[in-house]
Amino acid sequence: MKVSDLEIDPRIAELLAEEGIKKLYPPQAEAIGPALEGKNVVMAIPTASGKSLVAYLAVIQSVLRKGKALYIVPLRALASEKYEDLKAFESLGIRVGVSVGDYDAPDPTLEKFDVIIATSEKADSLLRHRAHWLKELSVVVADEIHLINDPGRGPTLEVTLSKLKQINPRAQILALSATIKNSNEIAEWLNADHIASDWRPVPLKEGVFYEGEISFEDGTKKSVADCGDDVSSLVLDVVKEGGQCLIFVNTRRSTEALSGRVGMHLKDILEPTSSKELAMLSRKLQSRQDEPTSLGARLSRRIRYAAAFHHAGLTNGQRKMVEANFKSGLVKCIVATPTLAAGINLPARRVVVRDLTRYDPNYGNVPIPVMEVKQMSGRAGRPQFDTEGEAILLAKKPGDSAFIMENYLLSEPESIDSKLGQRPALRMHILSSIATGHVRTEEELKSFIESTFFAQKTDFWTISDIINDVLEFLTEEDFIEAGEGYKATFFGKRTSDLYIDPLSAVTLRKALGGKSDTAFAYLHAICATPDVPTLYLRRGDYEWVEELAANEEYLIDYDDYDDYEFFLAEVKTAALLQSWIEEESADAITKRFGVGPGDIRRWVDMAEWLMHSMTELSRIFDKSKSRTLSALMPRIRYGVKKELLDLVSFRGIGRARARSLFSHGYKTREDLKKADVKDLSRLPLIGTTIARNIKLQLGGSVTIEEEEKMGGQSILHDFQAE
Amino acid sequence: MFSAKAKSEVLREVVDVISTLVDEAKLNLNKDGLSVKAVDPAHVAMLDLSVGKDAFEEYSADDQEMGVDMDKFKEVLKLAKAGDIISMDYDEEKNRLIMSVGNITRRMALVDTAGMSDPKAPNLNLPVKVTVRAEELRQGIRASESVSDHVALICSPDGFEMTSEGDTDSVNLKLPKDLLESLDCKETVRSLFPLDYFSNMVKAASSAGSITMFLGTDYPVKMEFTISDEKGEVHYLLAPRIESE
Numbered sequence: 001m002k003v004s005d006l007e008i009d010p011r012i013a014e015l016l017a018e019e020g021i022k023k024l025y026p027p028q029a030e031a032i033g034p035a036l037e038g039k040n041v042v043m044a045i046p047t048a049s050g051k052s053l054v055a056y057l058a059v060i061q062s063v064l065r066k067g068k069a070l071y072i073v074p075l076r077a078l079a080s081e082k083y084e085d086l087k088a089f090e091s092l093g094i095r096v097g098v099s100v101g102d103y104d105a106p107d108p109t110l111e112k113f114d115v116i117i118a119t120s121e122k123a124d125s126l127l128r129h130r131a132h133w134l135k136e137l138s139v140v141v142a143d144e145i146h147l148i149n150d151p152g153r154g155p156t157l158e159v160t161l162s163k164l165k166q167i168n169p170r171a172q173i174l175a176l177s178a179t180i181k182n183s184n185e186i187a188e189w190l191n192a193d194h195i196a197s198d199w200r201p202v203p204l205k206e207g208v209f210y211e212g213e214i215s216f217e218d219g220t221k222k223s224v225a226d227c228g229d230d231v232s233s234l235v236l237d238v239v240k241e242g243g244q245c246l247i248f249v250n251t252r253r254s255t256e257a258l259s260g261r262v263g264m265h266l267k268d269i270l271e272p273t274s275s276k277e278l279a280m281l282s283r284k285l286q287s288r289q290d291e292p293t294s295l296g297a298r299l300s301r302r303i304r305y306a307a308a309f310h311h312a313g314l315t316n317g318q319r320k321m322v323e324a325n326f327k328s329g330l331v332k333c334i335v336a337t338p339t340l341a342a343g344i345n346l347p348a349r350r351v352v353v354r355d356l357t358r359y360d361p362n363y364g365n366v367p368i369p370v371m372e373v374k375q376m377s378g379r380a381g382r383p384q385f386d387t388e389g390e391a392i393l394l395a396k397k398p399g400d401s402a403f404i405m406e407n408y409l410l411s412e413p414e415s416i417d418s419k420l421g422q423r424p425a426l427r428m429h430i431l432s433s434i435a436t437g438h439v440r441t442e443e444e445l446k447s448f449i450e451s452t453f454f455a456q457k458t459d460f461w462t463i464s465d466i467i468n469d470v471l472e473f474l475t476e477e478d479f480i481e482a483g484e485g486y487k488a489t490f491f492g493k494r495t496s497d498l499y500i501d502p503l504s505a506v507t508l509r510k511a512l513g514g515k516s517d518t519a520f521a522y523l524h525a526i527c528a529t530p531d532v533p534t535l536y537l538r539r540g541d542y543e544w545v546e547e548l549a550a551n552e553e554y555l556i557d558y559d560d561y562d563d564y565e566f567f568l569a570e571v572k573t574a575a576l577l578q579s580w581i582e583e584e585s586a587d588a589i590t591k592r593f594g595v596g597p598g599d600i601r602r603w604v605d606m607a608e609w610l611m612h613s614m615t616e617l618s619r620i621f622d623k624s625k626s627r628t629l630s631a632l633m634p635r636i637r638y639g640v641k642k643e644l645l646d647l648v649s650f651r652g653i654g655r656a657r658a659r660s661l662f663s664h665g666y667k668t669r670e671d672l673k674k675a676d677v678k679d680l681s682r683l684p685l686i687g688t689t690i691a692r693n694i695k696l697q698l699g700g701s702v703t704i705e706e707e708e709k710m711g712g713q714s715i716l717h718d719f720q721a722e
Numbered sequence: 723m724f725s726a727k728a729k730s731e732v733l734r735e736v737v738d739v740i741s742t743l744v745d746e747a748k749l750n751l752n753k754d755g756l757s758v759k760a761v762d763p764a765h766v767a768m769l770d771l772s773v774g775k776d777a778f779e780e781y782s783a784d785d786q787e788m789g790v791d792m793d794k795f796k797e798v799l800k801l802a803k804a805g806d807i808i809s810m811d812y813d814e815e816k817n818r819l820i821m822s823v824g825n826i827t828r829r830m831a832l833v834d835t836a837g838m839s840d841p842k843a844p845n846l847n848l849p850v851k852v853t854v855r856a857e858e859l860r861q862g863i864r865a866s867e868s869v870s871d872h873v874a875l876i877c878s879p880d881g882f883e884m885t886s887e888g889d890t891d892s893v894n895l896k897l898p899k900d901l902l903e904s905l906d907c908k909e910t911v912r913s914l915f916p917l918d919y920f921s922n923m924v925k926a927a928s929s930a931g932s933i934t935m936f937l938g939t940d941y942p943v944k945m946e947f948t949i950s951d952e953k954g955e956v957h958y959l960l961a962p963r964i965e966s967e
Binding site for chain 2 (some may be wrong): 681682683684713714715716717718719
């Protein structure tokens with residue numbers, strides 16, 4: 001179907017033509033009609049076959065008719081991707097905004113946007129804050145709706161959509177899904193047209209690799225030159241032909257080890273020009289770290305030979321750098337954990353899935369679901385670059401080939417299920433429904449549950465026992481008052497607004513009644529909530545964690561625990577945060593706690609959030625603690641001792657730079673005002689750009705002469721650990 | 723224990739090499755001689771110096787560290803003429819260095835070395851090695867100093883070049899291959915350096931006949947030369963300026 005045949009605003013058609021989009025893919029053509037008519041649509045088609053474009057067109061069309069759209073994405077990284085895409089339409093007068101941050105605020109600035117992109121958690125929190133523009137929405141897009149299946153985050157997406165359906169039944173819903181077995185059930189739930197297709201813009205060939213040979217699903221075979229290592233052979237094979245390779249393995253450690261091995265083979269076939277660029281990139285990765293860590297150094301070493309690793313322990317900056325340079329073609333191979341497959345769009349000609357099992361602490365090694373393997377395989381084939389994509393699963397011993405062929409290549413992906421029937425999800429979402437006034441009576445609660453995907457597949461009464469338990473819990477703990485109907489208490493409303501698990505609120509309330517007033521006691525209290533996952537205890541940890549545990553004070557005492565292990569795990573987690581605010585280096589923390597720099601960031605974000613919640617709750621339960629608590633917040637955010645708080649308030653000054661300034665006698669804003677730019681620029685970690693930035697933020701200016709003098713001096717540290 | 727005697731010019735060279743980068747230094751002493759590793763406060767340059775005991779008239783030392791204020795050391799050296807012998811003894815009890823020149827004795831308080839760790843040199847992969855007569859470099863620097871604050875060091879298989887671009891004027895020193903002591907260069911490399919640092923480093927090589935430089939593109943330069951009649955060895959590292967794109 002040609003774009004020019006579409007019944008869309010001519011301005012949209014023109015813009016599409018400028019972008020070079022003249023024809024629609026078959027599944028797009030099928031979906032676009034109902035989408036533009038304003039019908040609800042569920043599109044279950046493979047990645048990269050153009051789901052988003054259909055959603056964009058419907059959104060733009062609706063907005064040009066004075067509508068307003070909410071675009072729900074599962075990850076922050078995807079929010080910025082969508083934002084970049086939709087900004088292309090700003091010339092039509094459409095204002096696009098992103099909302100991913102702070103959950104405890106209604107964010108009034110959002111109202112002025114025509115298209116609002118939000119994560120499902122943020123959308124849920126907007127509902128809780130009763131943002132009134134939600135009722136004015138004309139379109140709601142739910143990206144990656146199959147994630148309803150995710151036990152952690154699925155219920156939030158499901159509840160958000162259910163509520164939106166209830167408060168604003170006129171809004172059109174467009175749900176985008178990977179190919180799943182029961183996408184028709186989702187369509188039924190959303191009362192939507194169902195478009196399902198296996199069509200891909202780049203055909204996909206799937207196969208199994210064993211002993212130097214790929215056996216494809218269609219019966220063809222291809223032999224691969226052996227370089228001594230199976231995966232490396234597969235990488236070399238495709239890179240020599242000008243392609244790229246994505247490899248999925250099941251542990252972070254494997255990503256790092258394997259990318260090193262692959263690099264050793266790749267380095268011999270790199271072109272001199274790319275070698276040079278890679279060396280530069282490698283240096284950049286090393287020197288652009290906020291704080292150098294050994295993981296950063298390893299990544300920098302790997303990328304030199306065009307093979308990178310990618311897992312959740314990387315910082316955002318590192319991940320983006322790896323992704324961008326893979327897209328540009330410089331990096332030839334990424335070895336990743338499966339999280340990459342759920343994330344951003346990063347196709348490669350060949351995808352290798354090395355591990356088909358995964359370690360589960362409860363069950364040992366368990367097979368990876370077909371759906372996930374299909375997600376990974378789906379990344380094969382880069383539109384415009386490749387004529388076909390190859391997804392190759394690795395067989396490790398004789399007999400595996402047949403098993404893999406049968407169970408993965410020739411199997412359909414599993415059905416997805418609602419995960420709303422579980423207690424933590426119900427606890428959280430029932431409270432928020434009552435707190436926002438969405439549910440006021442037993443009748444309304446029932447009708448709300450029945451509007452969910454869960455009720456689509458399961459009878460309401462099968463979970464009525466759990467629901468009664470949850471209501472009892474909420475009443476006993478003072479979140480709601482059960483009189484004639486349900487009504488939230490102030491505590492209940494605040495808990496819902498703060499976006500924490502009610503059980504966390506109970507723990508925090510208890511902690512606020514305690515006597516200790518040490519930073520560690522507070523940190524431990526937030527680590528004792530279910531909202532903060534705890535670190536694993538490794539064998540070598542017990543001794544030092546137990547010793548630490550014995551020497552600290554607590555607000556939540558270990559007498560309250562059935563299981564001492566849990567307590568120790570919380571103590572270890574609190575110790576990580578404590579080290580962070582005592583300015584232990586990121587590298588030392590990653591080594592001592594067995595985490596990556598990206599993990600530190602994640603825990604810090606969670607801790608900051610919970611500390612904020614505790615501060616807010618202290619205003620209800622013990623005002624005298626508010627001050628200590630609110631003083632801890634910025635220390636957690638920046639990872640500094642109190643004395644650096646003045647310095648870290650500057651843009652571009654993190655804790656390492658602040659410490660450098662402080663130890664050279666620049667301790668306050670005043671000191672910096674008096675300082676000479678040239679002196680500042682010579683300090684370790686500061687350099688010219690930062691020095692200039694500080695001066696500009698102080699309202700000063702830098703003379704051209706001063707700037708000339710400093711121009712671009714690097715420091716030796718930039719070249720460390722090559 | 724540390725006790726040594728040395729000609730004043732030998733010590734002067736050592737002090738010049740160190741004070742180019744730092745005001746205070748930690749001398750690492752052992753029975754074979756002394757060594758210093760230091761990085762300047764701006765972290766732009768690094769020094770690795772070792773002087774063998776043969777450079778001294780007399781020398782004996784146990785393994786120990788000594789924190790020295792270079793300005794004080796210079797004050798003592800100013801009292802001596804070339805050829806004068808300066809003697810040094812460590813007073814453990816008072817943590818002082820006792821230096822005598824002729825009839826004068828200076829008891830010099832030492833600096834606490836607790837905060838002075840040995841910097842770790844980055845492990846650089848520098849593709850080009852060139853050895854230039856020191857006098858040529860000194861001449862080039864003299865010519866550049868009035869023109870600009872920085873200097874580009876360029877090396878190609880044909881030879882070595884040093885250029886300084888000012889707003890209006892420029893200076894270029896060109897040494898074709900046959901005027902070089904040695905050249906090992908397969909590709910053309912170019913890096914830009916702050917002239918003040920480079921100049922001070924070259925000037926510290928006052929008695930060296932030639933200076934060997936290891937170079938890359940937009941990469942630090944490593945300089946090597948000898949002092950104290952080839953009994954001392956100096957390695958400097960200097961970070962480049964990165965020209966904006």
